[in-house]
Amino acid sequence: MDHLTNLDWTAVFLSLKVAGVATLINIVLGVSVGYALARWRFWGRDLLDTLLTLPMVMPPTVLGYYLLVLLGRRSWLGAWLHDHFGFSFIFTWQGAVVAASIVAFPLVFKPARAAFEAIDSQLEQAARVLGVSEFAIFFRVSLPLAWRGIMAGVLLGFARALGEFGATLMVAGSIPGQTQTLSIAIYEAVQAGNDEGANLLVLVTSLVCIIVLLSANRLAPGRVGHRSHEI
């Protein structure tokens, strides 16, 4: 029991670290890509959108296998990283971050795109006329107005990153204390017939997720200019 309790905490922190970093990456990438898809009209835009959604349809294990092929030491990229920096994604928590980011990416960029498209573009025009740079308009007008939709995607992405285990297991392995995240630990406990352990871990994961999601809701910037339904 003591042993289990100790194990839990490393796994909890590792999971938070992996899901947190993956979410940060996806906030940056997902919001940028969502914005680009919403604003720039180019040929094949919807096709690109669809291609970027494909990580969703692939069984995570398969995705993990492709990542292994891409990042492994035998690959061009993996070899280069290893030779120049002595670094490898395989069996490291950074590998888990890569897997979790890719799995959760569509969840972030797609709602972000929809939220940016729903903005009344006259407000961005008003900001332009006031002499504010496009860069600043993004942060001062577009982002706050798209906030709700973006947050919905980011929270989904965080939950998915926390729950992912198929691709993660493949790339990062399942080494307790190093790469064994909560969801991998759950999976392993189930496999080993340790049902109480698994239930406990599910409870812990759920609590972690509830706490993070609820605090994120609190963080949201003040209601964005909307009337309550009746005043």
Place this chain on the structure above:
Amino acid sequence: MDHLTNLDWTAVFLSLKVAGVATLINIVLGVSVGYALARWRFWGRDLLDTLLTLPMVMPPTVLGYYLLVLLGRRSWLGAWLHDHFGFSFIFTWQGAVVAASIVAFPLVFKPARAAFEAIDSQLEQAARVLGVSEFAIFFRVSLPLAWRGIMAGVLLGFARALGEFGATLMVAGSIPGQTQTLSIAIYEAVQAGNDEGANLLVLVTSLVCIIVLLSANRLAPGRVGHRSHEI
């Protein structure tokens, strides 16, 4: 090869059926729940939202296990269904639908809620004053104005339902021609080291997904009242 080609098509149709029905269910449930969470203020609203997101964080296999406990022959519900209708979710495509729906549900309701919350409520008020019932307002004002955000979630949910295999495999088994979906077939091919088979199946799944998502984009009702960025 011939055998494989035959197998593909049953799996393709089965996958489409499962993901399609799951998506229909989620459109109804996810949009309703998203609307309810956006409009009704009640104690514990954000907590409920978070609880409904939890299927995301659980490894699908674990979710599948809980579903087995809930729907299996030994459960109250499973026994009742079996005794009165001779029907069981376990090892049937309907079971796969249940699994896929639950896994994809958060992806639909959360962006839907955000989209409903972003609507200018004055427009709903205008419809009220014009004597239109709340029911009709939902379909004639709220839904069209929230359309983009809802579609983003629905398409994500469809992709996820198509790609889901962990929970599906647990509930529905993997009976070729009956419950073996594309993603389960991919998983099995990968596990068996049949890489060409797996790659082919991945290609098929990706194509199916691309076709469905692209046609869904076309379906979207005309651009909802937004200026292009420059006129």
Place this chain on the structure above:
Amino acid sequence: MRFHLNIQKTFRSREHTFSLDVRLDTDAQRIVILGESGAGKSLTLKAIAGLMRPDAGQILLGESVFYDQQQGIHLSPQQRRVAYLFQDYALFPHLNVRQNIAFGLVQGWRNPKPEFADPQVEYWLNVFQLRAVAQQLPHQLSGGQKQRTALARALIAQPTALLLDEPFAALDVHLRRVMRAELDQLQKELQVPMLLITHDPDDAAVFGEQVLHMKNGSLLPRS
């Protein structure tokens, strides 16, 4: 028809408190409300339309009790069936001019088609000179076109009262005259009470059977 209004409502924001306290009991059919910006004119109309629930008081129109705090009555906007012109129009952005105007004519869960044809709609499209832009969406309209669309949308159903918040503010002098005449005639036909908020003395001249001044949330006795 007797029109009885007695409502109180307080808005508190961080630095500023605004108290609305409106009392009016009249048999006049045409009431014009003048008053400085921010006096509470729009809020008063909103309360009558059922879009703002007062903290206390009553609103009675003829036989109907729209609102009575003590009796716990607060009819929904749908039940009041008033014509209400929003000061900022509140046009449905996804519907064209024709559909916006026809919106209240159709019940059920589907919007009128973009080509929805109906004698009443045609009538108002002509009278308000909107025929040319009937197929355009709100964001493709000029300010005055939006205002006319919103007014037509409000007037088309048989309302129990006309509540118009600066109905001609965005129109040129000529159009104002045309529409004033049109509204004059409509009110006479329907014989329902009309409350009109305006800054234009000409409106007061035509419609001001009773002219009220509003200041700081209260109605001043007739000027």
Place this chain on the structure above:
Amino acid sequence: MRFHLNIQKTFRSREHTFSLDVRLDTDAQRIVILGESGAGKSLTLKAIAGLMRPDAGQILLGESVFYDQQQGIHLSPQQRRVAYLFQDYALFPHLNVRQNIAFGLVQGWRNPKPEFADPQVEYWLNVFQLRAVAQQLPHQLSGGQKQRTALARALIAQPTALLLDEPFAALDVHLRRVMRAELDQLQKELQVPMLLITHDPDDAAVFGEQVLHMKNGSLLPRS
């Protein structure tokens, strides 16, 4: 300062085609545009502000070339630095009155704080009688308060031209007078060209060094 305008633009919607063809060459500093609803007044101002790109023509203001189709010049709105009042205000819904007014004063990627204090902001809050509602969000404002906020936001930076689309339409007679005086003074200080769209003859009287009439997309010679 010479002001040269020669722009063409066609809008096609399903049933209706609208052609804008505006030609103007003037040294007047104060230009008032009158005209019926839907004549193309707002579109003309948008073209000058850089929010609508004409199909052909030139826009020159003093030494600056804002737009020249043949030379391929089309300055961004930021480069033109004009003060532009949107007919429907376009206030930022997530920022309070003070932040809206201060919006153009701060560069960088962060909005001014809700309590942002600055002599210029205080000046306009006072002059436009917005101090009491400075902390309120746009949806908590009356129509006239919105309009004044939008006007203050447009005027606060040192603009190269004033483009005002019905700036007083939502204001009562008294406030109109106050603000007209204020604008009059500002224009005299800045000495920049001013184009004002209005339906109010009093505006034309005060600001109409040159009064133009617009009809069907074109400017008619002075009345």
Place this chain on the structure above:
Amino acid sequence: GEVTVSAAASLTNAFKDIAQIYQTHYPDAKVNLNFAASGALLQQIAKGAPVDVFASADQETMDAAEKQGLIVSAGRHDFAHNRLVLIVPTDSQFAFKQLQDLNQVAVKRIALGLPASVPVGRYAVQAMSAAKLWPALENKMISTQNVRQSLDYVARGEVDAGFVYASDATILRDKIKVAFEISLDSVIAYPIAPIKDSKHSEEAKRFIQFVSSAAGQAILVKYGFLKP
């Protein structure tokens, strides 16, 4: 030193115990255990995962590893045997004594690890083929992803019977029971081998020795495995 051991999922409980005892025996040692399906473990190793020891649940996977030159062939040996058993729910109405009994009409469904990837499934198919039952029973089979899924189906009464290893049957003991053991032509043997690219080959060798030592074998027996 440190040593990373990739072991088949079915060895989870036994290897966790072994690693713990090993570390108390050799306080300088630190064992990192990595569990997954044997096939996944092979793919990881093939793509350069820093693994020192590989313990597979079947010979085929280890053969593949050897063919790809991933392991030190000289160090490969079998460290445990297992038996194939048929399990049924504890409250089963059937009293199966032999494979032929499965051929009754009343028997509707049987859980079987996916033959293509789950070794236990492969052995079961071999046994049924040898008994001339295979095509007849084929459409009663429910393929499962792994042993645990087979166990769950049996434990929850969704299937009438399931094929697992004797070692797997130690899980969920209160819900399932072993009907009979199935005799096979070949023995079920678990191979272990050091990895060629290993940076901790000494530690790897010591760990492999410990698995085969009396202490290691005692633990394996506790979890239902047999001595090789």
